[in-house]
Amino acid sequence: MNITRKLEILADAAKYDASCASSGAARKDSRGSTGVGSTGGSGICHSYTPDGRCVSLLKVLMTNACLYDCHYCINRRSSNVIRARFTPDEVVQLTLDFYKRNYIEGLFLSSGIIRSADHTMELVIEVARKLREEHHFRGYIHLKTIPEASQALIAKAGRYADRISINVEMPTQQGLNTLAPEKNLARTEEAMGHIREKIDERYAEKRKPEAPKPPPFATGQSTQMLVGADASTDAVILGCANKLYTAHRLKRVYYSAFSPIPEPSVILPLKAPPLIREHRLYQADWLLRFYDFKVEEIASAAAPNLDLALDPKLAWALRNRETFPVDVNKAPREMLLRIPGLGVRNVERIVSARRYTRLRLADLIRLRLQMKKLLPFIITADHHPAKLGLDSDSLRARFLPPPEQLELNFDAPPAPVASDFLSVRSGEL
């Protein structure tokens, strides 16, 4: 099989992993070496495909042969796809060739599981080792690891990689039992715990001035959860994500709305979830990490699923209208962060400007805020809306997308609009 054919199969096999981050690595670059590569700045998307996803890394599998039978996955053993396998040197060469042409900024290497977890990990690690040690490659490397792989191998993977990840796939073991019978949530979390310790160690050692250089290790770990393939509610999904952020300090949880695959399995639901659900989950995730929201405030036991028609912060504000309007000239930062339509950066701008002036509407317009969204929720020197006395439905109706969209999608949620797409990558509100 020639390299083009292998690349076709093994890129196709890798595309369901949403992770594309290439930021947050330690600073390193190629100056003074014979190699290429640098990391440490903000990530760069070198291209975009028509699915709106960024292409920053060469994302491939070592092999798409797999012992496991995860029903949402094109590579599962029951699937009838053509199998291929790269040699380590082929991946190394592809990475370097692509990198030197500035098509990519690194490698994201994963693999179907063959023979055993350790054997598979060794294959993946060998590529990273060659890149780093033989070719002095200083670009970004993200390695997928397997929870059942030995500690020693995970440590070795972390030595070469900037990021390592294990996908939890489902927020509950119950979901895994049906859809990914070989996978186990407890073991995945245990492995994440070990990885966290190694990352912590790296940072702790770094802080001590006299300490010997810490063992090199990746600077972060991330994971992916599949949305819509099992019956888990958004509350369960966000609860799981929140636990991973707090207990194992993950850098990112990626949510991937399960989408139809060639070679579908009988066990999978027929209907894919609307992409907007994935988008709302990213927005909610942002609220957890940067806006100090609690999971229960966004998705409670009583209303466990996100409102697909409204962004979760706006939905929260409408449920808590007694909190508003908020005075942008006086309210503490935590409260400003709760105002729909106001992002972290603009909150900083407001806090810094109001030390010198009393903010008026014209000032906010100059910050290019979304005034229509903002107005009912804020007080400025020259604007004082009535208490949000409107009955809940009419205030909510104000923020719904225009009716023609609703008609088009009679029983589906409104079609996402361009601005939804814009923020879908970043999840910024």
Added chain:
Amino acid sequence: MRTIVVKPEYEAWRAAARHLLAQRVMPDEVLWSDDPQEASLFVGEDLLAKQPASEAIKVPSAFMDMAKSAAAHTDSKRWALLYRVLWRLTLGGERYLLSMATDRDVRQMQDWCKAVGRDIHKMHAFVRFRLVGVDAVTGREQFVAWFEPDHRIVRLAVPFFEKRFAGMDWSILTPYECAHWDGKRLHFTEGVACSSAPDEDALDDLWRTYYRNIFNPARVKISAMQSEMPKKYWKNLPEAPLIAGLIAESAERVQGMLAKEERPAKPAPKNAYLESLHRMNQDEAP
């Protein structure tokens, strides 16, 4: 009212601005121009030399950073506005001015910085190097790229390429300035025409293979793609010619997936690891 003609570069503006500030010239007493037609009137180096050292006026370094970036913008109003902000920050007594994103001048400056920052970022993303040869003496691979930035950003953008591609020789050609790296030093030459750059690389086909296969036809989001990769960049991207075709055939591909007969689960093969895994899973079951 006086007219100050500067080379369209931050350093030239800074020298002139320093001079004017030392003489306490009010912003509305100056007309700024960087029109190359008036090159003979460029403020000379001698102006810098005449600068009385004792007149040094403290300027926040945050302003200098912003000014450097805003200066790379192509809006001809930038020199006057930068001087006005400089004046307000110092002699005007508004030392806190940069904290006021709500101020018109500050906002304008931030907009320019943002546009320039984006331009630099896109240059880092969309430059495509093409292999043109190998140096017979050093054995280093030599690459050339063509890029058309919106603003005058080459010098701001190239330190990134120096760090990332130190191990190869490269040139980045643009219409107004070119940058070259030979492993030891960076140097710059005049801009060239697009025809000076190679337009193919032997690897482009393999790259297109990757691009075609990493795309998921089940999630078409064209506006998301275009907002991050506007069409103006497409002509220099080897993968861009594939876009229309991928979009056109996506619906049919998804239909094909949905129509495909579902496959039953296949029993586990005999494998020691898999058996141990199943045992582990059973032990952990509550």
